[in-house]
Amino acid sequence: MAVVFEKTNLLTDKQFHYCPGCNHGIIHRLVAEALDELHLDGNVVGVAPVGCSVFAYDYFNCDMFEAAHGRAPAVATGIKRAKPDTLVFTYQGDGDLASIGTAEIVHAAHRGEKISTIFVNNAIYGMTGGQMAPTTLIGQRTTTSPNGRDEAWCGAPIKMSEMLAAVPDSYYIERCAVNNNANIIKTKKAIKKAFQYQLEGKGFCMVEVLSTCPTNWGLSPVEALKWLEDNMIPYYPLGVYKDKGATK
Ligand SMILES: Cc1ncc(C[n+]2csc(CCOP(=O)(O)OP(=O)(O)O)c2C)c(N)n1
Numbered sequence: 143m144a145v146v147f148e149k150t151n152l153l154t155d156k157q158f159h160y161c162p163g164c165n166h167g168i169i170h171r172l173v174a175e176a177l178d179e180l181h182l183d184g185n186v187v188g189v190a191p192v193g194c195s196v197f198a199y200d201y202f203n204c205d206m207f208e209a210a211h212g213r214a215p216a217v218a219t220g221i222k223r224a225k226p227d228t229l230v231f232t233y234q235g236d237g238d239l240a241s242i243g244t245a246e247i248v249h250a251a252h253r254g255e256k257i258s259t260i261f262v263n264n265a266i267y268g269m270t271g272g273q274m275a276p277t278t279l280i281g282q283r284t285t286t287s288p289n290g291r292d293e294a295w296c297g298a299p300i301k302m303s304e305m306l307a308a309v310p311d312s313y314y315i316e317r318c319a320v321n322n323n324a325n326i327i328k329t330k331k332a333i334k335k336a337f338q339y340q341l342e343g344k345g346f347c348m349v350e351v352l353s354t355c356p357t358n359w360g361l362s363p364v365e366a367l368k369w370l371e372d373n374m375i376p377y378y379p380l381g382v383y384k385d386k387g388a389t390k
């Protein structure tokens with residue numbers, strides 16, 4: 143019988159620990175497929191975050207490093223500078239990248255580090271029980287904003303793609319989502335492009351992926367996809383924020 147769908151080589155056989163309906167698993171798969179399609183098996187180092195994807199090192203079938211919370215871009219910088227021919231990526235949540243790790247990501251982008259960052263924005267701290275993140279939407283209820291995030295008290299949710307696109311030496315920044323098939327296909331294309339640019343020696347690239355956390359949002363997996371579409375995408379519009387390699 144003809145095989146039409148197979149597990150990608152760049153994922154191990156370990157079963158994901160993610161909650162039902164969590165989008166981390168889809169995003170892992172897209173990263174692994176992109177690496178596989180670029181024939182990068184054996185010349186890749188990923189840097190795992192602290193957050194629900196802390197065990198990413200068990201799932202990606204390549205060399206992996208575990209960074210302290212938020213420090214993945216600094217760790218990736220060291221690896222890439224020591225091994226410039228290796229593809230180096232970070233995989234980070236919004237608590238990791240946009241809160242405790244804001245300094246690391248901003249400076250890595252400013253230095254134009256030749257690394258690729260996959261930024262998974264689910265608007266909440268998933269692993270620690272659903273606290274408010276810098277990305278939490280105005281009015282969104284979390285365990286630390288039970289009445290909804292108040293802009294006067296907490297400020298506006300941080301838009302990392304817009305911010306990092308403004309950095310002179312960032313090279314490619316795109317925001318995607320995995321809430322439907324069309325967007326999943328676009329996300330994979332964006333991730334592959336970020337890796338391709340790194341292989342060509344270009345500068346800092348980031349793909350932000352809007353993602354669900356049904357458990358801490360208090361929604362079913364299907365409701366969570368709809369919530370993402372109705373609430374996250376209007377505030378975090380999808381699209382390319384910067385692409386220095388785009389042909390005019
Ligand atoms: C130095 C330090 N501070 C705080 C924590 C607690 N902590 C672990 S994961 C996390 C937030 C994770 O949220 P996010 O990065 O959005 O990832 P998610 O779990 O939602 O995928 C926090 C605050 C920690 N592990 N280390």
Ligand code: SF4
Binds near residue numbers: 160166194268269354
């Ligand atoms: S807590 Fe949220 S982000 Fe973490 S695995 Fe569950 S659904 Fe995913």
